[in-house]
Amino acid sequence: MRAACWAALTLLFALLSLARPVDHDESQYVAATVLAAKGLLPYRDFAYLQTPLQPLLLAPVAWIAGAWTWPALRLVNAALGAVAVAGVHRAARESAGPGAALIAAALFAGCDVLLFSIGTARNDALPAALLASALPLVVRAEQERGTRTHAVLIGLLLAGAAAAKISYALPAAAYGLSSLARRRHHPPHVALGASLPAALVAWTYLLAPEGFVFGVLDFPVRAPLDWYADRPVKLSLAVKLLDAFKFLALGASLPALLLVARRLRPSALTVLLAAGLVAALLPTPTWRQYLLPALPPLFVLLAIRLHERPPGPAWRIALAVFAAAGLAPTVAALAGQGLFLAQAMRQSAAVRATLDRLAIRGPVATLSPQFLPAAGRLPTPEFATGPFYFRSDRLLGEVAERRLRLISRSRPRLPGSAVLVGGEGRHTSGSDLLDAQLAQVARQAGWREVPVPGTRFRVFTPPAYAAPRPVPHSNP
Structure with missing residues (x-):
């Protein structure tokens, strides 16, 4: 029965991804994957404006799919979205009851931040799936049930997420540093696991240092200032905070964050949540997909909160209302007049x-x-x-x-x-x-x-x- 549920969720995400309108954000990720499938390398042979894992990892998809590369990449992202939800559910089951885990996973699955990110051929789904897959192992380490093998996998998954998208580097680094104060997390083995993605990133840097620095570090900072130079209000702190509030409100993320903040305790999940929020707010302007690194640990923490102290009727209504709001942008997009x-x-x-x-x-x-x-x-x-x-x-x-x-x-x-x-x-x-x-x-x-x-x-x-x-x- 559980396998059938996950298959149904994957199918639903796949159908939504094929039905979602075209977004110009997909352009560079489809292009990079196609060029990598032909043997070209990012930074050396073509410019790439993110860390290098995604086009290299998904190049075989483009090689196999050929003319159908674009929809194939969307389907891969849809499947990765289901993996992210499964990671949140598994981590929540490890730390809370099955009922709370199911609720938290369902609320996460209905957030607009997630639905948009996994519905297009962008580079959001892969790092989110890697981060969420690490969370069950992080929970086990917190409960002193983690092994050295688990620690290696945590390092591999979190560093892999950072190798796919630079904003995940902050949660990965925050967890690595916090593990030094928690010996049960086996920090040397975390570092060992992180070494493979780090070596990949270092290799692409050494191949083309100038292209790497510009694409990964320089362009994301300077380009928005250049593009929005005639619209400086978009770069203001007030608009940034308003946008972040709006994106969190399109789904249960906002009430979940308020609920969790009321009984927040120091833990590795708290570290990951805080680092994810900081990573989301650092770029200017802030877009909805930037909040995705914070959501997997947030909804695991919500499951713990629901299990330890179930919220009253008002909070349950708020979660339901915001969850419904999270579906609205997807419904509007599917019913819109854009290019499909x-x-x-x-x-x-x-x-x-x-x-x-x-x-x-x-x-x-x-x-x-x-x-x-x-x-x-x-x-x-x-x-x-x-x-x-x-x-x-x-x-x-x-x-x-x-x-x-x-x-x-x-x-x-x-x-x-x-x-x-x-x-x-x-x-x-x-x-x-x-x-x-x-x-x-x-x-x-x-x-x-x-x-x-x-x-x-x-x-x-x-x-x-x-x-x-x-x-x-x-x-x-």
Whole structure:
């Protein structure tokens, strides 16, 4: 029966992921995974704006899935979401009764932060699943039932989460440091487990130190300040706190946090929760997926709270109301007017037909590289970050941009055998301005514009394609 429940949850998450509208955040993660599947390495061969584990780990998915890489990556994230919920449930069962564990896991599964993060081909589901999978072992260590093998696994999982997304480095480091004061957590073995993901990260750094530092450390700090320079209110502390409150309120996270805070005791779970909240609030601005590192330990702590002292009717009503609110954004997204994945795949097929007709076989420059796998083409490495570096304005000098294979709108270039526009815009939560700028650059360079029938896409081909040489023939 338990296996059937988890299978049903995985299927539900999978269906939601396939039905969720397209988000331009998916662009860089699909592109990086596809390029890694071709043997290219992040930072050395293409820019990547996160720690390196996800594209390297999921490259075989892209290699197998081929044209279906984008939906395949969404399905993988859906399955990882179910793993995260299972980790919370298992940890809650280890520390509370089965009833409280089931309630806490169900409330976690209904949070908008989780549903959005695992419904797109982003890099949120993998680190969340790794963190949540470590929690049952953390609970056992707290109860002095942990072994050295458990400690190795905890280090491997938490460091693996940090190797997939930089914001998980703070919870991982906080747990590692706190374990030094709790010998029952076997800190040397935690460090041993963490050494493998750390070695992977160090290896990619040594391959391309400049690209690594820029993508992992420099860009996340400076790029938002650049993009929101004309909207400074978005960078204010007041808006940050308001956004965090709003995202926590879309689901049971907010009442859960208030309940847990009333009876908070020092523990490894408390350390992970506090570090997750700090990690969520450090970036500016704060987006909903940034809160995900805090939610797994929060809902395990909620299960403990429910088990030790069940809340009164008012709190139970609040949990139910906020849980219902957490489902609202997903329902609204599914009922909205945006571009959906099935439509996107059909449009990619139309793009493929147009590129085939134009005899364009090489990599394509585009701000929406997530559309290219189904079009049978690779993205140019210079546009592997989708719109996210292109929209920046002189974060790097011209020489550094060329060295790191990056292109900004202030110094546009046209690499590749064609340019594809039409996938970046408000219909994908992006900006119409960026595709318009790229199209204008192509027009000014004399590239020929070819509409893709039945879609909003347009292909630009170099002048050589605009005026092909005639085929020689002999007169009789």
